[in-house]
Amino acid sequence: MSIIELKNISHSYGNKVVLQNLSLNIEANRMTCLLGGSGSGKTTILRLIAGLETPQSGQISIEGELVTQSQKIIKPPHMRKLGFIFQDLALWPHFTVYKNIAFGLKERKEKDVKDRVYKILGFFGLQDEAEKFPHQLSGGQQQLVAISRSLILDPKILLMDEPLANLDVKLKRKILEHIKNLKQNFDLTIVYVTHDHKEAFAIADKIVVLNEGKIEQTGSVQQIQNSENEFVKYFIEF
Amino acid sequence: MKRVIFSIALSLVLITVSCTDDSNVVVVYTTVDQVFSEPVLKGFEEVTGIEVRAVYDTEETKSTGILNLLIAEKDNPQCDVFWSGDPLRTIVLKNKDITTPYKSRMADDIDDVFKDPKGHWTGFSARARVLIYNKDLLDPADVPRSVFDLTEEQYRGQVAIANPLFGTTTFQIAALFTILGDKKAKQYLADLKNNDLVIATSNGDVKKRVSKGEIACGLTDTDDAFEAIKEGANVGIVFLDQQGIGTLIMPNTVNLINNAQHPGNGKELIGFLLSKETETTLANSCAQMPLHKGVKVPEGVPSLDNIVPMRIDYGKTAQTLEEIQSYLKEWVEN
Amino acid sequence: MGRKLIEHPFYAIIYGSFVLFIVFPIVYTLGTTFFDGSSLAGNILLLDKDIFLLLVKSCIIAFCIAMLSTIFGTSLGFLLYKTDFPFRSFFKIALLIPLFISPYILAVAWKDFIYVFFNNTDLISSSIGVILVLSFIYTPLSMIITGSGLSNINSHLEEMGLLTTGLRSVVFKIMLPLMKPALLSSFVLVFIFSISNFSVPAFFGVKLFTTEIFIQFSAFYNHSLAILQSAFLVVICLLLLYADRKHLADASFLSIGGKGTSIRKYSLGKGLWLGWFGASFWFLISVIFPFIILFIQSFRGGASKFIQAFDLLKSTFSDSILLAFSGAIITTIVGFTAAYFSETKNRNFFNWLLLFVFAVPSVIFGISLIKFYNHPGLDMIYASYTIILIGYTGKFSFISAKLTANAIKQIPYSLEEAAQIEGIGLYRRLRTIIFPLIMPALFASVVINFIFCLGELGTTIMVYPPGTEIMPIKVFTIMANAPQSLVSSMSLIVFSVTLVVIISLAYFGKKFIRST
Numbered sequence A: 001m002s003i004i005e006l007k008n009i010s011h012s013y014g015n016k017v018v019l020q021n022l023s024l025n026i027e028a029n030r031m032t033c034l035l036g037g038s039g040s041g042k043t044t045i046l047r048l049i050a051g052l053e054t055p056q057s058g059q060i061s062i063e064g065e066l067v068t069q070s071q072k073i074i075k076p077p078h079m080r081k082l083g084f085i086f087q088d089l090a091l092w093p094h095f096t097v098y099k100n101i102a103f104g105l106k107e108r109k110e111k112d113v114k115d116r117v118y119k120i121l122g123f124f125g126l127q128d129e130a131e132k133f134p135h136q137l138s139g140g141q142q143q144l145v146a147i148s149r150s151l152i153l154d155p156k157i158l159l160m161d162e163p164l165a166n167l168d169v170k171l172k173r174k175i176l177e178h179i180k181n182l183k184q185n186f187d188l189t190i191v192y193v194t195h196d197h198k199e200a201f202a203i204a205d206k207i208v209v210l211n212e213g214k215i216e217q218t219g220s221v222q223q224i225q226n227s228e229n230e231f232v233k234y235f236i237e238f
Numbered sequence B: 001m002k003r004v005i006f007s008i009a010l011s012l013v014l015i016t017v018s019c020t021d022d023s024n025v026v027v028v029y030t031t032v033d034q035v036f037s038e039p040v041l042k043g044f045e046e047v048t049g050i051e052v053r054a055v056y057d058t059e060e061t062k063s064t065g066i067l068n069l070l071i072a073e074k075d076n077p078q079c080d081v082f083w084s085g086d087p088l089r090t091i092v093l094k095n096k097d098i099t100t101p102y103k104s105r106m107a108d109d110i111d112d113v114f115k116d117p118k119g120h121w122t123g124f125s126a127r128a129r130v131l132i133y134n135k136d137l138l139d140p141a142d143v144p145r146s147v148f149d150l151t152e153e154q155y156r157g158q159v160a161i162a163n164p165l166f167g168t169t170t171f172q173i174a175a176l177f178t179i180l181g182d183k184k185a186k187q188y189l190a191d192l193k194n195n196d197l198v199i200a201t202s203n204g205d206v207k208k209r210v211s212k213g214e215i216a217c218g219l220t221d222t223d224d225a226f227e228a229i230k231e232g233a234n235v236g237i238v239f240l241d242q243q244g245i246g247t248l249i250m251p252n253t254v255n256l257i258n259n260a261q262h263p264g265n266g267k268e269l270i271g272f273l274l275s276k277e278t279e280t281t282l283a284n285s286c287a288q289m290p291l292h293k294g295v296k297v298p299e300g301v302p303s304l305d306n307i308v309p310m311r312i313d314y315g316k317t318a319q320t321l322e323e324i325q326s327y328l329k330e331w332v333e334n
Numbered sequence C: 001m002g003r004k005l006i007e008h009p010f011y012a013i014i015y016g017s018f019v020l021f022i023v024f025p026i027v028y029t030l031g032t033t034f035f036d037g038s039s040l041a042g043n044i045l046l047l048d049k050d051i052f053l054l055l056v057k058s059c060i061i062a063f064c065i066a067m068l069s070t071i072f073g074t075s076l077g078f079l080l081y082k083t084d085f086p087f088r089s090f091f092k093i094a095l096l097i098p099l100f101i102s103p104y105i106l107a108v109a110w111k112d113f114i115y116v117f118f119n120n121t122d123l124i125s126s127s128i129g130v131i132l133v134l135s136f137i138y139t140p141l142s143m144i145i146t147g148s149g150l151s152n153i154n155s156h157l158e159e160m161g162l163l164t165t166g167l168r169s170v171v172f173k174i175m176l177p178l179m180k181p182a183l184l185s186s187f188v189l190v191f192i193f194s195i196s197n198f199s200v201p202a203f204f205g206v207k208l209f210t211t212e213i214f215i216q217f218s219a220f221y222n223h224s225l226a227i228l229q230s231a232f233l234v235v236i237c238l239l240l241l242y243a244d245r246k247h248l249a250d251a252s253f254l255s256i257g258g259k260g261t262s263i264r265k266y267s268l269g270k271g272l273w274l275g276w277f278g279a280s281f282w283f284l285i286s287v288i289f290p291f292i293i294l295f296i297q298s299f300r301g302g303a304s305k306f307i308q309a310f311d312l313l314k315s316t317f318s319d320s321i322l323l324a325f326s327g328a329i330i331t332t333i334v335g336f337t338a339a340y341f342s343e344t345k346n347r348n349f350f351n352w353l354l355l356f357v358f359a360v361p362s363v364i365f366g367i368s369l370i371k372f373y374n375h376p377g378l379d380m381i382y383a384s385y386t387i388i389l390i391g392y393t394g395k396f397s398f399i400s401a402k403l404t405a406n407a408i409k410q411i412p413y414s415l416e417e418a419a420q421i422e423g424i425g426l427y428r429r430l431r432t433i434i435f436p437l438i439m440p441a442l443f444a445s446v447v448i449n450f451i452f453c454l455g456e457l458g459t460t461i462m463v464y465p466p467g468t469e470i471m472p473i474k475v476f477t478i479m480a481n482a483p484q485s486l487v488s489s490m491s492l493i494v495f496s497v498t499l500v501v502i503i504s505l506a507y508f509g510k511k512f513i514r515s516t
Helices: A042-050 A097-102 A110-124 A139-151 A169-186 A197-203 A221-225 A230-237 B002-016 B034-048 B065-072 B087-095 B147-151 B167-180 B182-194 B203-212 B222-230 B263-273 B276-286 B314-333 C002-007 C009-034 C037-045 C049-082 C088-094 C103-118 C127-151 C155-164 C167-178 C180-196 C199-204 C209-218 C223-248 C269-299 C304-345 C349-359 C362-373 C376-382 C386-409 C413-421 C426-455 C471-479 C484-515
Strands: A002-013 A016-027 A031-035 A057-062 A065-069 A082-085 A157-161 A189-194 A206-211 A214-219 B025-030 B051-056 B081-084 B122-134 B159-162 B198-200 B217-221 B235-238 B249-257
Touching: A002 A042, A002 A189, A016 A042, A016 A189, A016 A214, A031 A042, A031 A197, A042 A057, A042 A082, A042 A157, A042 A189, A082 A139, A082 C155, A097 A110, A097 A139, A110 A139, A139 A169, A157 A169, A169 A189, A169 A197, A189 A197, A197 A221, A206 A221, A206 A230, A214 A221, A214 A230, A221 A230, B025 B034, B025 B065, B025 B263, B034 B051, B034 B263, B034 B276, B034 C471, B051 B065, B065 B087, B065 C209, B065 C362, B081 B087, B081 B263, B087 B167, B087 B249, B087 B314, B122 B167, B122 B203, B122 B222, B122 B276, B147 B182, B159 B167, B159 B203, B167 B182, B167 B203, B167 B217, B167 B314, B182 B314, B198 B203, B203 B217, B203 B222, B217 B222, B222 B235, B222 B276, B249 B263, B263 B276, C009 C223, C009 C304, C009 C349, C009 C362, C009 C386, C049 C088, C049 C127, C049 C180, C049 C209, C049 C223, C049 C269, C088 C269, C088 C484, C103 C127, C103 C199, C103 C269, C103 C484, C127 C180, C127 C199, C127 C269, C127 C386, C127 C426, C155 C167, C167 C180, C180 C209, C180 C223, C180 C349, C180 C386, C199 C209, C209 C223, C209 C362, C223 C349, C223 C362, C269 C304, C269 C484, C304 C349, C304 C386, C304 C426, C304 C471, C304 C484, C349 C386, C362 C376, C362 C386, C376 C386, C386 C426, C413 C426, C426 C471, C426 C484, C471 C484
Parallel strands: A031 A189, A031 A206, A082 A157, A157 A189, B025 B051, B025 B081, B159 B198, B159 B217
Antiparallel strands: A002 A016, A002 A057, A057 A065, A206 A214, B081 B249, B122 B217, B122 B235, B122 B249
């Protein structure tokens, strides 16, 4: 069953056309990877789903509800119950780890906020870092804080924009394990953007290969690995 | 990018290179309003071919900016001639050894009361302290005739003077102190304050406020007052105390600066300023009263022959000015 | 330290020149005053309770002006730099207009305006009038600084906030804290400008610390007391900057987003009318009202006075513009140098020197320059426009330093380190990496300092070479006893010249920035 539907989406940045009449369905409780090179439109799709961009034409629905329709945001980003992890993590430098995570919570009681924050910190083993600032953490720790922050509001959908791009191999593997577990532990639909096909093969349930704003192929890991599509074959070879 | 940097560098070089040809110049600092003094100086240039480099004073600094500049430059004067709108500032400079004696033959027929005995300054083209009043607000019968009338109840809140710490207003108050003595003068000032005297920023501001009808009358200089009439304001002018202590007469003064770089040209300029022609020019432009005998003045410009002047010693008045400054500051601020 | 200086000869030259040509004259003047025991002892006795109360009053008024300017400036900055408000470009320049006119002229225009409509000027001839007029004048400065600060925020940080909460929370809890450097810069600059301003309180007859310094200087010729009193102003300004730096010392700053510095713009939507109301209202009261008066006064009797004013001023245009432009370039270079080495190499003393000179009252600075340069061997400086450029450099380099420092803070040092590792030297790194990234801030610095240099009077009046003609000086010397119509006409001409140059700078500057 589709939890996110994009229908006939076209989007440009100035004169540059990024997406052309693209339609895409994201299935619930699955890990869908948007795979493609620079300029393929994968980050744009993520931002459109989040409501951070408005398409020139087309519509987007989440859980059957229309949220975006041709140049109009019907449901603003903070009401879409999404988690988003930016490539540069976008941790607020003036907030501690605790405040970064707690920022979106609307609980009235401080105790309830504390409980929730420390629960999620505990899941990633970051309880001792709660009062530190982002710049005082390692790259991996920052990554986990960004993930924690995106999960605190119990989203149904998690959008991840190349979250492992800046990590070393060992750390990537570690964080990938965490990400794999997220789907089960938090009952999430995850849309994961990457240019690294190995990452996609490691975690995806479904892969969407993009090229210059168009879908080249959609399929399981195996289907993509055995693809007859010239572009897909070329992309996963290198 | 390189073109931009080159253009910037070129501009910097061009702007900092100045014309340093000093061969035939004279440098004059003047506190007389530029609108009046500049034409006279340009006239000197045309007649003699000597380039005049002038520094003028501003409304903001009220004739003290130039003075402080001269004091600061004392050890290496840039100025050759100082042309002042009143003698008191000149005397300050004399007391600080910034001026040097020079008696021009052009001033032979000017009354000695308008000259420094040792020749440090010579007076010409005088202004007077007058009362300017708005004809719409005051009937002729109600117009004050003496400075002492200004303390009367009917003029409460309707009289303005410029800040007495600066300019010719200081001169007038210092003159009153020399004539009345400390006690009476201070009483007079206290009475003025109690009568809600308005203190404006300058003589020009007094003129403006009276012209607009904000204030019924105020003390200012003849050039300001006549300028108001020229601008079409419905104002009248009174030379106060013609039956009493007389009206304060303030000559322009000119002096040669000690160790001036162009003394020869400076003396020539002084001679030109002290000429009857200059007095005629200033009489026409700003109603200044000639001190030379027999200078033709336009209609409407008063003559010293018809005015009872205040009898003061300018040197003593300058000294009084320094003595009362602290008191005046307190008086203004409280 | 000597070895390190030689390491960066460019820095050494700029720093050394500033110290020698600008700081040393002031220190020399202050030193000879303070070490002249007899006058110092006497003058210290004159520093009574009233003087300190006056200082407190001046600080309170400056504080109010700085707060109001920063609040209104930030609001306008948000509207014009972060939303899709139509005619943004027009308002960005139009709202700068009060900066183009001398504060004294605006004070006169405001007073006349109030008189025309209320027949009474008591309200404006007061501390309230001083706060009102100076707030109108300095709000555009705050707008530029805070607008620039808003533009420097990594858009991802805003977007992350938008994903969790509404725009209002994002503005107050994320954007405003992140632009704290800009807010503080705005406050500090406006405070220092306000507390040092003399012409507006003098015109309104409000007794403040600067008018007291002026009286000591000009009525009593008590230079040593004037200088002693000025020292208090300098100390306050230095303390303010110290608090500014201390407060920000531990703040970590954001990096530019991986895809460049795209600025997130917000749609006003239903709030568009509020945007129109805000911008138009401010434009009306800060620009239109005083200009109505200037126009009425100029053209009351026809265009003859305007033509006369043009004739009087036209000879000053080229020199004034060239001087102001040169001053803007020099101050930007000096300010950038101080800011860069402060932010990246922790060499802060140069910044302190810039502030110190900035805080010294114009008349004291002028006297220092005269005493130092008025010697036969230095005529080529003292008797030329160089002395004026020195004045500009002293007065306004601090502003450039502040503006460019905020932009430099946003650049991760890793960008430079990456180039360093490849063997690219400092000057090439500056030219190819740093300058392109902070070009908007450098451009803002040139524009703002151009405006200030073109209108500078306090120091210039003391040092301009005899016989030279510079626009603001000519306006003020002619103003003494010129008819109001002539004065207003001259003000309009000065404004027009400034506006034309600014628009040209904006047009060519934008092209230049895009090309880099």
